[in-house]
Amino acid sequence: MTDVERVGIVGCGLMGSGIAEVCARAGRDVVVVEASRAAADAGLERISRSLARATAAGKLSAAERDAAVGRIVMTTDMDRMADRDLAVEAVAEDERAKLEVFARLDRIVGRRDAVLATNTSSIPVIRLAAATSRPEQVVGLHFFQPVPVLALVELVPSLLTSADTVRRAREFASGVLGKQVVHAEDRAGFVVNALLVPYLLAAVRMAESRTASAEDIDRAMTLGCAHPLGPLALADLIGLDTVQAIARSMYAEYREPLYAPPPLLARMVDAGRLGRKTGRGFHTYS
Template sequence: MSASLQTVSGSVQRVGVVGGGQMGAGIAEVCARAGLDTVVCEADAAAARGARERVAASLERAVRRGRLDRVRAEDALARLVFTGSLDDLADRQLVVEAAVENADVKTGIFAALDKIVEDPEAVLATNTSAIPVMRLGMATQRADRVLGLHFFNPVPVMPLVEIVTSLHTSAETVRTAEDFATATLGKTAIRSQDRSGFVVNALLIPYLLAAIRMAESGFATAADVDAGMELGCAHPMGPLKLADLIGLDTVAAIAESLYGEFKEPLYAPPPLLQRMVEAGLLGRKTGRGFHTYDRG
């Protein structure tokens, strides 16, 4: 291994993030706030500008709410570079893929990163919620350096990261990723085997789908389903509000992945969820899902 990189020793300093949407922007923000040189790659220059605006807005919210001082926010933004070219990730020590939850798209990204990222011992991680890590690792010639780093939304606030290992992931790669998540980013890490949904979504998605079926059948309104779980079970957010926050397209994609792997009926996306996705009613990000939102 190159003396300048020393990835295994926990000295990851140069991070790449592929995808600057809600999750990718959040991952990039926490990396920059941790003092890391961070490059965010989007599909093109226009999307890269949108990603920068997304991170800048999140940092500004943190300042307004007293969670971050102005100088640290400005320093974090200064550590970020936004690009429309994967080639700009060539010198990265760790890359987190946070693209759309589509197996073909993610596989293509990993195949490209395998050719672009120069250090053979760099860690290539995916933020997928449900797609098998093995499938992505096998798109590369370095499956031992591929694993899942699954963050939760909103990334700057949520303290958990799931570390997901495939049958090929090396112990050295796991140590590097765990040190990155805990010592560098200050997150709590839990480990999961490479099964669709991992720990959290394998438990969460059937619950969300049950709530959707309840509303779909007319058994209870969306407002009453959410109020029941918030006030009756002390959940901070009802299941349909949570589905809207996650994004109904993402919920449907995870459900399809879970059902495809396990063939359990409770994992199958309900027809109402599928129709809402087809209609573009995706929750908070579009202004309407099971509830309506002010997009401003």
């Protein structure tokens, strides 16, 4: 059993809303903090739509859906994190923003042995832990989108994370949420993105050089390698700004050319063509 009953989540975008949903479905008391009321309302609507889909698919009863919604409190007040047993940072993949969140959580979360987790895709956990006075309580819990569907969580302790924090985080992810946990060293990209991002960037370079169209690149990998999504469609799903941020973090760590974001990716982010969340990336979405 885990002692984590009260969960706090900072950020309710695609990742934060998914984490909030699975925690609420697991019977936990969930508080979600967003920067504005509009963002909070949008996050709750995203969670409600996801729960409605699960109910329509027969994975959740109407009573279970309503109970899950009832366990979630949306707020703009970070002080609501004060009584949390586990606080998860799920803001944009921007190191400065994440450092600010961890500094505030350190001041606000009252339980001194509370687990402070980051959902970062690529930023070394130790850098975020250094923003707190309790680095032994900070750990990476990297979920995957869509969180209610994908079973994996990467558990990433820093050099200073205590064994007890690792144990409690693992028990929560596996025992409470039912996720499959893999352990990763605190290196930019961890396991999945260290393998995935060079592949996505190679596809962007192929499109940039006009070796093949975006449609044909994706068709080749879905039909030729049985991938459920082609690399450019997957980059659109992740968000091209997020792919660029992960690539920059990994390049800064390793200085490997294969991690460097291609110019086309940077131009698309500059143009606001971020993928599914804006309706257009390498493909167009309704």
